[in-house]
Amino acid sequence: MSVVTVGVHIVDVLARPVESIPEGQGTHLLEEMRVTAAGAAAGTAVALAKLGVPVASAGAAGDDELGDLLVMIMERHGVDVRGVVRKPGERTAASILPIRPDGGRPSFHVPGANLGLALADLDPGQITGARVLHLGGMDVTWGLHDPEFLALLESARRGGTLVTMDLLSSMPDLMPGAKAFLPHVDYFLPNEEQALMITGAADAEAAAADLLAAGPAGVLVTLGAEGSLVATASGTVRIPARDVPVVDTTGCGDAYCAGFAAGLLEGRDVAAAARLGTAVAARVAGGLGSDAGLDGHTIASVEGP
Ligand SMILES: Nc1ncnc2c1ncn2[C@@H]1O[C@H](COP(=O)(O)OP(=O)(O)OP(=O)(O)O)[C@@H](O)[C@H]1O
Numbered sequence: 001m002s003v004v005t006v007g008v009h010i011v012d013v014l015a016r017p018v019e020s021i022p023e024g025q026g027t028h029l030l031e032e033m034r035v036t037a038a039g040a041a042a043g044t045a046v047a048l049a050k051l052g053v054p055v056a057s058a059g060a061a062g063d064d065e066l067g068d069l070l071v072m073i074m075e076r077h078g079v080d081v082r083g084v085v086r087k088p089g090e091r092t093a094a095s096i097l098p099i100r101p102d103g104g105r106p107s108f109h110v111p112g113a114n115l116g117l118a119l120a121d122l123d124p125g126q127i128t129g130a131r132v133l134h135l136g137g138m139d140v141t142w143g144l145h146d147p148e149f150l151a152l153l154e155s156a157r158r159g160g161t162l163v164t165m166d167l168l169s170s171m172p173d174l175m176p177g178a179k180a181f182l183p184h185v186d187y188f189l190p191n192e193e194q195a196l197m198i199t200g201a202a203d204a205e206a207a208a209a210d211l212l213a214a215g216p217a218g219v220l221v222t223l224g225a226e227g228s229l230v231a232t233a234s235g236t237v238r239i240p241a242r243d244v245p246v247v248d249t250t251g252c253g254d255a256y257c258a259g260f261a262a263g264l265l266e267g268r269d270v271a272a273a274a275r276l277g278t279a280v281a282a283r284v285a286g287g288l289g290s291d292a293g294l295d296g297h298t299i300a301s302v303e304g305p
């Protein structure tokens with residue numbers, strides 16, 4: 001498989017535009033609601049599949065109806081879901097996102113089965129067979145904080161797999177667990193809040209330098225509407241976000257990772273892959289949900305002239 005995503009799988013239920021929660025038992029009529037397969041692994045996999053990149057996703061869901069829905073949505077978009085294990089008696093992770101008129105995205109979240117994803121749930125052959133292995137949300141998949149999983153990553157890398165990693169949370173207590181992965185990762189793609197929290201640095205440049213020193217060949221700090229900062233041994237470049245009308249930025253980070261992984265597969269250099277990530281994220285920002293704006297698109301048409 002070209003890309004394998006491992007980690008967090010979430011069912012997102014999104015609605016817009018939400019100005020407030022109605023008083024009492026009140027009802028507000030809205031324009032749009034969607035259900036998507038999202039989260040740092042599933043959302044990235046769906047974006048890749050929509051762009052025509054062969055992708056498999058591995059993670060954990062409950063044996064509940066939400067899990068059925070998650071798997072159905074991913075399959076519908078063409079993701080190989082044989083690696084999504086169903087855990088009896090557990091809940092499928094889900095978020096409710098009432099999107100504000102300005103695109104702001106408060107959320108309610110149930111972490112569910114993601115927390116218990118463990119090495120025994122994974123197919124080692126699938127991991128080592130990936131050309132790009134994307135780790136999505138290792139801060140919350142505590143079951144993978146396992147020396148044997150790190151050894152599996154090293155075995156994949158020896159075979160030529162490129163390992164990319166993104167995080168899910170912005171919880172200080174969860175950052176040390178994620179930091180342990182850095183020596184085993186080729187490219188790390190945190191958002192600014194995560195980069196500052198994991199390093200204790202004062203700004204994104206300093207954080208990227210610290211993270212680079214911890215092992216990865218490249219660190220890409222995403223800065224929301226400000227774009228991203230791409231740091232490698234040869235220096236740091238800023239890549240501006242595209243100036244697009246924004247509906248909802250849910251999953252922009254996951255979309256950026258998808259474009260970046262697709263760029264690596266094409267053999268692009270880090271900055272060129274980051275520019276593709278930026279283009280994919282901009283499309284996702286233009287609609288509701290982490291997979292918005294990608295229907296009917298190819299890598300070339302997303303990137304434009
Ligand atoms: N308002 C915006 N306009 C255009 N592009 C945007 C906007 N917000 C985000 N992006 C693009 O998406 C990328 C990732 O965004 P961001 O830093 O918000 O990710 P994140 O916080 O990890 O999001 P996620 O919820 O997906 O994890 C940015 O680097 C930028 O290229």
Ligand SMILES: [Mg+2]
Nearest residue numbers: 167191253254
């Ligand atoms: Mg993110």
